[in-house]
Amino acid sequence: MKKNKTAQGCLVNAVVVAVLFAGAQALTAALGSTNGFKLVAAPCLWQCCYLVILAASLNLVLGFLGQLSLGHCGFMAIGAYAAALISLACERAGVFSDKKDAMFLVVLIGCILAAGLLSALVGLLVGIPALRLKGDYLAIITLGFGMIIVNIINNLPFCGQDGLSEGSASASLYKSGLGFGTKAKVSFLWVAILTAIVCMAMMFLFIRSKYGRAIKAIRDDEIAASASGINVSFYKILTFVYSAFFAGVAGALYACANATLSTSSFAFTNGGILNSTFVVVMVVLGGMGSLTGSAVAAVVMFLVNYQIKNGAWVALLPAAVQGVFTYPMLVYAVVLIVVILFRPRGIFGTYEFSLINLPADLKRFRAGKAAEKAERKGVRAHA
Secondary structure (H helix, E strand, C coil): CHHHHHHHHHHHHHHHHHHHHHHHHHHHHHHCCCHHHHHHHHHHHHHHHHHHHHHHHHHHHHHHCCCCCCCHHHHHHHHHHHHHHHHHHHHHCCCCCCCCCHHHHHHHHHHHHHHHHHHHHHHHHHHHHHCCCCHHHHHHHHHHHHHHHHHHHHHCHHHCCCCEECCEECCHHHHHCCCCCHHHHHHCHHHHHHHHHHHHHHHHHHHCCHHHHHHHHHHHCHHHHHHCCCCHHHHHHHHHHHHHHHHHHHHHHHHHHCCCEEHHHHCCCCCCCCCHHHHHHHHHHHCCCCHHHHHHHHHHHHHHHHHHHHCHHHHHCCHHHHHHHHCHHHHHHHHHHHHHHHCCCCCCCCCCCCCCCHHHHHHHHHHHHHHHHHHHHHHHHHC
16 A cells, blocks of 8 residues: 555656646747747746755755755855866867757756766765764854865866866856857756756655655754664765755756856855855745745745846835845845744745645645744743
């Protein structure tokens, strides 16, 4: 009976993934001929895809394992530069001639996988010593790792010369490597959407497996989990490596979505949309322990960032208020403070939502919110 139920669940999940992908393809085909989609929607969807993967992958460590990591963008930088270097090497070796070549799709998929695997390998090397620490000490060492990786990329000899000089990728990436122009972003949008769907499905399967139950037990009480026979060190490193893999995949999509690369984009705080602070805000906003919340928060935070930089409504605000929106990090900090004050567990908390059980999930979510409200009232009355 259990095997039949598992097989039925896998089949339903596969059908849902296929339907989502078919819907995305239909939307791309329907809107691909309009100028508005080419100029705005396609680049935005590319960014949403890699932000969703990045936020969900950090949630594996921060929300489900309960370990604070502030160097997640370092793994993304490794994936981005690995994919860029491999694509440029393949182009110079004559593996493909242009982005219309059939071999380019093979190279693109290979670059995405290679970026994830290299990031996972570095995650293993960093995780073995780093995860011996806890709390603030782990945050500090991962923050240091993010800074170190930027300097290493800037000084690696094979990252220099003809296109990747001093850690920055020139327009040669745009012309011959992974960097996509607007037309290419529309043509290969299905790759970004399919990658995001597959990555989210893999993370959901991981969390709902015995490995996911083990890391949740470690988060709740590490001593009790160890006493129950759970290999705490193994599961910590496994989760860290698994998370780093998806951060590398997100980096490969970032390399595709941008004509140039710069290590400054992956710094701890750079004032832009890609920094470890922004990713942590996405995870906390969505809910530490909810992959659904991470996906929703990534899209919401991208839209907030996009509106801050491009929204015409900002010009309608008083001059004194407009000055605030010239500092996006200030806006993110305010959002984070408000969420922590009024919704400490994030918008979704630890709840997950699926298309199959959406009514039941919504009912459970409302019941949980009602219980939390009653608990707060009881605490106030007791005080």
